[in-house]
Amino acid sequence: MSPVQIFRFALAGLAANKLRSALTTLGILIGVGSVILLVAVGNGSSQSVQNAISSLGANSITVLHTEGSAAGTSSTAAFAEPQNLTTADSQALAAAQGVASVSPVVSTSETLDNGASSNTASLTGTYPSYFAAEDDTLSAGAYFTTQEVNTAQDVVVLGSEAATDLFGTANPVGKSVLVAGIPFTVTGVLAAKGTSGLTSADDTAIAPLTTVQDALTGFGTLNDVVVLAKSATVVDTVEGEITSILDLRHHETSADADFEVLSASTLLSTASSTAHTFTVLLGAVAAISLLVGGIGITNIMLVTVTERTREIGIRKAIGATPGVILAQFLTEATLLSMIGGALGVLAGFIGTQFTIVGVKPVTVPLSIPLAFGVSALIGLFFGGFPANRAANMRPADALRYE
Amino acid sequence: MIRRQPRHAAGTPPATRPLPRAEQEPVIRLASVVKTYGTGEAVVHALRGVSLDVVERDYVAIMGASGSGKSTMMNIIGCLDVPTEGQFLIDGIDTSSLDEQQLAVLRNRKIGFVFQAFNLIPRMTALGNVELPLSYAGLKSADRRRRAEAALQLVGLFDRMNAQPKQLSGGQQQRVAVARALVTAPSLILADEPTGNLDTRASGDLMDVFDRLNAVGRTIVLITHEADVAAHAKRVIGVQDGRIVADRRVTEPRALPPLLGQGQPAVRS
Numbered sequence: 001m002s003p004v005q006i007f008r009f010a011l012a013g014l015a016a017n018k019l020r021s022a023l024t025t026l027g028i029l030i031g032v033g034s035v036i037l038l039v040a041v042g043n044g045s046s047q048s049v050q051n052a053i054s055s056l057g058a059n060s061i062t063v064l065h066t067e068g069s070a071a072g073t074s075s076t077a078a079f080a081e082p083q084n085l086t087t088a089d090s091q092a093l094a095a096a097q098g099v100a101s102v103s104p105v106v107s108t109s110e111t112l113d114n115g116a117s118s119n120t121a122s123l124t125g126t127y128p129s130y131f132a133a134e135d136d137t138l139s140a141g142a143y144f145t146t147q148e149v150n151t152a153q154d155v156v157v158l159g160s161e162a163a164t165d166l167f168g169t170a171n172p173v174g175k176s177v178l179v180a181g182i183p184f185t186v187t188g189v190l191a192a193k194g195t196s197g198l199t200s201a202d203d204t205a206i207a208p209l210t211t212v213q214d215a216l217t218g219f220g221t222l223n224d225v226v227v228l229a230k231s232a233t234v235v236d237t238v239e240g241e242i243t244s245i246l247d248l249r250h251h252e253t254s255a256d257a258d259f260e261v262l263s264a265s266t267l268l269s270t271a272s273s274t275a276h277t278f279t280v281l282l283g284a285v286a287a288i289s290l291l292v293g294g295i296g297i298t299n300i301m302l303v304t305v306t307e308r309t310r311e312i313g314i315r316k317a318i319g320a321t322p323g324v325i326l327a328q329f330l331t332e333a334t335l336l337s338m339i340g341g342a343l344g345v346l347a348g349f350i351g352t353q354f355t356i357v358g359v360k361p362v363t364v365p366l367s368i369p370l371a372f373g374v375s376a377l378i379g380l381f382f383g384g385f386p387a388n389r390a391a392n393m394r395p396a397d398a399l400r401y402e
Numbered sequence: 403m404i405r406r407q408p409r410h411a412a413g414t415p416p417a418t419r420p421l422p423r424a425e426q427e428p429v430i431r432l433a434s435v436v437k438t439y440g441t442g443e444a445v446v447h448a449l450r451g452v453s454l455d456v457v458e459r460d461y462v463a464i465m466g467a468s469g470s471g472k473s474t475m476m477n478i479i480g481c482l483d484v485p486t487e488g489q490f491l492i493d494g495i496d497t498s499s500l501d502e503q504q505l506a507v508l509r510n511r512k513i514g515f516v517f518q519a520f521n522l523i524p525r526m527t528a529l530g531n532v533e534l535p536l537s538y539a540g541l542k543s544a545d546r547r548r549r550a551e552a553a554l555q556l557v558g559l560f561d562r563m564n565a566q567p568k569q570l571s572g573g574q575q576q577r578v579a580v581a582r583a584l585v586t587a588p589s590l591i592l593a594d595e596p597t598g599n600l601d602t603r604a605s606g607d608l609m610d611v612f613d614r615l616n617a618v619g620r621t622i623v624l625i626t627h628e629a630d631v632a633a634h635a636k637r638v639i640g641v642q643d644g645r646i647v648a649d650r651r652v653t654e655p656r657a658l659p660p661l662l663g664q665g666q667p668a669v670r671s
């Protein structure tokens with residue numbers, strides 16, 4: 001009995017009940033398709049988060065001001081009072097080894113208005129070194145200068161979205177814009193950076209630190225200090241130095257620190273482990289649907305074997321060995337699951353061409369052979385029980401079956 | 403392995419002119435065959451010690467009412483089942499110790515079945531059905547086709563070989579089944595109530611086919627309860643309550659079948 005002949009018999013068996021075969025195939029199709037698609041969605045969202053974080057700049061380190069753990073609790077009086085993060089702190093950090101630049105930052109949210117239209121955007125007050133630390137590039141005009149910071153000029157650099165919201169397609173460079181009612185001159189427009197999560201990095205306005213402190217935020221604490229390390233390899237060392245310098249200046253230990261040091265790499269590792277969990281979870285949900293598809297195959301094959309009991313009896317009477325019958329029904333089950341698997345790969349691949357709830361799916365190449373291979377194994381495994389039942393039928397009984 | 407009892411003395415080549423059949427080994431031999439089903443209180447004695455030899459070229463009808471044990475005899479002769487006690491030999495091969503795999507091979511090589519319900523495989527052409535035993539025997543496609551076509555020619559259905567069973571009449575289906583039974587050139591054609599689902603005319607046609615097959619040297623065992631059908635045989639055996647109760651020889655095994663040529667001319671040339 002040649003394998004080709006067994007394959008033909010199996011194909012004829014499937015063709016005998018096309019609708020049933022198609023519906024069984026559909027179960028596997030959905031399972032395999034959703035494994036590929038959902039893993040791609042998980043992977044896609046993980047990559048977009050990673051891109052957003054790495055667009056912050058791989059070498060930049062952010063020192064955030066926090067309230068400190070000791071604030072307001074008398075029982076921990078031994079701890080120092082939390083202090084403001086100041087411009088003096090930022091100057092002290094500039095002296096540390098491996099530091100390329102230090103940009104003190106205050107940020108607030110203000111209304112931008114040019115008389116024709118108005119828009120609420122995030123307003124950042126800082127030094128020009130901030131642009132380099134944030135990997136910003138210009139699409140028009142120029143950055144403001146350190147000189148303009150020192151003399152607290154009313155100048156502003158607009159993010160691309162803020163610029164189009166206010167000026168449309170017109171070039172805003174040199175024009176005036178009211179920030180919280182104060183007229184500022186636009187010196188430049190940033191190139192678009194895209195969204196990072198829910199907030200747009202482009203709906204922003206950046207002005208000199210001194211100007212923003214004078215007019216809007218006052219001279220209290222800085223929101224954060226952006227430190228640019230000389231290279232990615234020294235980021236960890238610089239982080240350590242920053243911590244020890246600020247601990248010393250604020251008379252604190254790390255237990256009650258009133259600041260937090262973050263780098264892109266620490267954010268990245270946190271984000272990617274979260275994204276990985278997300279992907280695994282999606283994959284697991286999809287795998288369950290594949291399992292359900294497999295049980296569908298067992299179910300249908302059991303029905304088929306029962307329905308064709310007499311045929312099995314005839315085949316055995318004229319010389320089919322149990323092995324040949326087993327092979328025929330296993331081939332039928334495996335064909336069902338492999339056809340489903342192939343169509344599922346196709347469906348999953350087509351699905352990944354679309355953006356799903358704001359995520360552009362990125363196919364994990366390994367998921368395709370894996371899902372297809374698993375579907376083939378499902379046919380063998382879930383078809384095994386019904387096929388075995390067919391193979392072990394007693395021919396005399398099978399022939400009597402009505 | 404199939405154990406085989408020697409048919410000829412070791413080293414002796416098969417005689418070019420066969421010995422008279424009576425001195426040779428029979429095609430099938432049942433030796434004190436007992437078959438019981440179930441155990442304890444519920445035990446059913448289907449066969450209570452049956453001994454029977456059928457020689458080559460014989461044409462035997464086994465008659466009995468339902469429940470007489472003739473179906474069990476058919477299962478044992480057809481290698482679909484093995485005896486509880488006693489021996490069943492086909493072409494000298496003892497079936498009692500064979501497993502399902504070996505029985506399947508034996509059925510394929512030694513026996514051609516014809517059933518009451520035709521038992522063709524639906525959605526498979528007449529040719530496909532006739533080729534099926536040859537597929538299980540492992541023949542190549544071209545050989546299968548050549549032999550299947552010859553078998554269909556023999557039963558007068560060469561022109562309908564691409565028809566599906568449901569497109570054929572009952573009589574035609576049964577003749578396809580006969581073609582399927584003889585295509586492997588088996589030692590024995592075993593027919594279980596072959597005319598049970600056929601009208602008089604189709605029955606006559608079919609019996610004519612059996613008569614001709616026997617006339618050209620096929621050994622046939624028919625199981626029936628119809629006296630008309632049994633009248634075609636050279637030997638009629640009566641079964642009752644699991645025992646042989648009658649054994650009537652009509653003509654010698656090597657003679658022509660008694661009713662040959664008396665039916666309708668079924669085989670179209």
